Amino acid sequence: MKLTDKVAIVTGAAQGIGLACAERLVREGARVMLTDVRPDGAAAASALGDAARFVQADVSMKADVDALVAATLAAFGRIDILVNNAGVTHAADFLDLDEDDFDRVLRINLKSMFLCSQAVAREMVKRQDTQRGGCIINMSSVNAELAIPNQVPYVVSKGGVNQLTRVASISLAQYGIRVNAIGPGTILTELAKQAVLAGPEARHKILSRTPLGRCGEPEEIAGIAAFLASDDASYITGQTLYADGGRMALNYTVPVKD
Numbered sequence: 223m224k225l226t227d228k229v230a231i232v233t234g235a236a237q238g239i240g241l242a243c244a245e246r247l248v249r250e251g252a253r254v255m256l257t258d259v260r261p262d263g264a265a266a267a268s269a270l271g272d273a274a275r276f277v278q279a280d281v282s283m284k285a286d287v288d289a290l291v292a293a294t295l296a297a298f299g300r301i302d303i304l305v306n307n308a309g310v311t312h313a314a315d316f317l318d319l320d321e322d323d324f325d326r327v328l329r330i331n332l333k334s335m336f337l338c339s340q341a342v343a344r345e346m347v348k349r350q351d352t353q354r355g356g357c358i359i360n361m362s363s364v365n366a367e368l369a370i371p372n373q374v375p376y377v378v379s380k381g382g383v384n385q386l387t388r389v390a391s392i393s394l395a396q397y398g399i400r401v402n403a404i405g406p407g408t409i410l411t412e413l414a415k416q417a418v419l420a421g422p423e424a425r426h427k428i429l430s431r432t433p434l435g436r437c438g439e440p441e442e443i444a445g446i447a448a449f450l451a452s453d454d455a456s457y458i459t460g461q462t463l464y465a466d467g468g469r470m471a472l473n474y475t476v477p478v479k480d
């Protein structure tokens with residue numbers, strides 16, 4: 223087990239990639255505080271046994287983030303790993319997009335990662351023991367680099383996540399805190415169904431741009447989170463690691479097998 227005795231927070235952990243990350247971190251020996259704006263994250267945490275707890279929080283609100291950090295310290299006594307995973311999308315054409323929707327997506331996808339990183343890093347920095355330091359992992363996307371016309375605030379937020387990762391990594395390196403991001407391609411979750419997999423035509427479009435010929439599974443992203451959180455990644459900081467089935471290396475489209 224790579225993460226014995228470590229304590230982690232995973233945001234947006236009620237389902238999808240966040241839940242898979244929480245499950246994998248528990249399997250690697252960590253104790254994990256799951257958090258989500260939805261209350262049903264509590265059932266997900268109970269299913270993981272004594273090593274997991276749940277706190278309901280909207281991670282775009284500072285008061286909720288402070289309460290999440292306090293609850294994690296009360297439950298487990300320390301924080302070694304933060305997985306900033308919570309995210310939403312919103313479909314609208316550029317000319318129709320409402321200001322409120324732009325703000326909401328940026329608040330949830332980007333500002334929340336700053337708030338959580340700052341609050342958790344402050345606790346990591348305070349620690350005096352030999353296990354000082356820590357690891358922050360931000361869930362970015364191929365859409366940090368690739369634009370989709372009806373996903374304006376989403377792609378802007380993910381571009382911001384990559385820069386937040388870089389600036390936090392150089393700011394926190396002096397404290398032994400590593401900060402990295404994961405950039406998934408299309409992963410089979412509710413969010414992807416909503417954003418880019420709504421129907422056979424949309425699925426065909428995605429697969430024609432994916433050399434490995436399939437979408438990813440949440441567990442394939444969780445494995446990367448476990449790696450980045452472990453000592454095997456001890457010299458990696460400031461990076462976005464893309465797990466996209468080859469999409470970003472592709473210039474033309476590929477044939478799709480049905």
Ligand SMILES: NC(=O)C1=CN([C@@H]2O[C@H](COP(=O)(O)OP(=O)(O)OC[C@H]3O[C@@H](n4cnc5c(N)ncnc54)[C@H](O)[C@@H]3O)[C@@H](O)[C@H]2O)C=CC1
Nearest residue numbers: 234238239258259280281308309363406408409411413414
């Ligand atoms: N599924 C995909 O194809 C990809 C997903 N991602 C990113 O991975 C992350 C997770 O996405 P999925 O698992 O696919 O989505 P999902 O929709 O299945 O899960 C997202 C979770 O975040 C929670 N959440 C939303 N707003 C929140 C808030 N304010 N506070 C706390 N929790 C909140 C939701 O309740 C939900 O449980 C997101 O950041 C997303 O942008 C990135 C690239 C591809």
Ligand SMILES: O=C(CO)[C@@H](O)[C@H](O)[C@H](O)CO
Nearest residue numbers: 363365407408409414417418
């Ligand atoms: O970031 C996400 C989810 O919203 C990916 O599913 C991406 O949109 C898709 O890979 C299209 O490029």
